[in-house]
Amino acid sequence: MIKKIVSMTLNGRKVEEAVEPRTLLVHFLREKMSLTGAHIGCETSHCGACTVDIDGQSVKSCTHLAVQCDGSEIKTVEGLANAGVLHAVQEGFYKEHGLQCGFCTPGMLMRAYRFLQDNPDPTEEEVRVGMSGNLCRCTGYQNIVKAVLHAARVLQQDKVAA
């Protein structure tokens, strides 16, 4: 099948690649861009382990074609830390023990990253609903909720300080 040229901004870097139309974004990221943080946990669009940020929205990259990303701005978990300093959501998951095996974590972090921009001061219930597109086998979610609320507090403090 004829390949298409797509150019996108990936974690702040311009990339241009020829892709087969059927290539799923998650495979493009993992196999072509070697960004292996985003994971694959299902083939029915449920688990959210592949969640990345596309043009300011959380999207499951297993259900999006790389060819659709022409002109898009994409952020993956590898783009979260700033010059080696962890983003508040990364720090929150670390401090509150919001991960065990780490397989869902990149998707959880990318979802939390966007969720807290859409809702900077969420209740516990809003966190649970807001994170409902992401499954976890290990944590029972309890500490993930604490992690997201921790990150919300840190981000609010940063905003006040700035």
Place this chain on the structure above:
Amino acid sequence: MIPPSFAYHAPRSIGEALSLLTELGDDAKLLAGGHSLLPMMKLRFAQPGVLIDINRIPELRGIREEGGKIRIGAMTTESELIASPLLQEHLPLLAEAARMIADPQVRNRGTIGGDIAHGDPGNDHPAIAMALDASFVLQGPAGERQVPAVDFFHGTYMTALAENEILTAILVTPFASGTGYAYQKLKRKTGDWATAGAAVVMRMAGGVVTQVSIGLTNVAPTALRARDAEKALIGQPVNDASLAAVVQAVRAVCDPAEDLRGDVEYKTAMAGEMAKRAILAAAARCR
């Protein structure tokens, strides 16, 4: 997980998309949010040779008032329905019910038009559109036509949409002030399709129901409008007797498929229960 190969087009206008559809025929499928089509392709249930991506067509987006109706572009995402101040004010049922569809990531991609055009009895918008008396704007090579939601769904995955047509918009009359509404959806977990669901739009005056429409989700090969149940309620107060009549009429019209969500008896009973709860919730909102 691995979809078959296909050619990809991304037209920038409805006209261009229609030309592609006409030219490429039944080997082509329109790609909207992609959250039903790509999952089917990844499991090889569908193997179209060409995808026509309609995500880059601005005419298919946006929610606005037009000629006394609210016009919702077919490519409006579920997230946009939830966030729309216009819908919150004039069609709160849509903004509220969209929160019960899938999960945040899916709602960022899935569109109201795609949810309807898919024709899956498990989807929520078909019954909601029936309860809202919505009509769908279909554009083909010969021009535009409008089909009422109640006439659109012909069977499981089968609709009035012709192969050379695009569903471009959903038209709905805004609620008169004091209209009650509710969508009750029984599901196994957040993000799942309904075991049974009921959408209700209702008006009351002097303690009795003056207008009511009831749509049912996932209890037949298509979404259903429960006409007999509506008749049982018109002119009546909402009480045990009228609700019992509604439940009986709802059950009579159900024809659910047995699957992991339950057998025929359970789903039929739950359809009655959801209709009852939706009517009670809608009545509480009537002014």
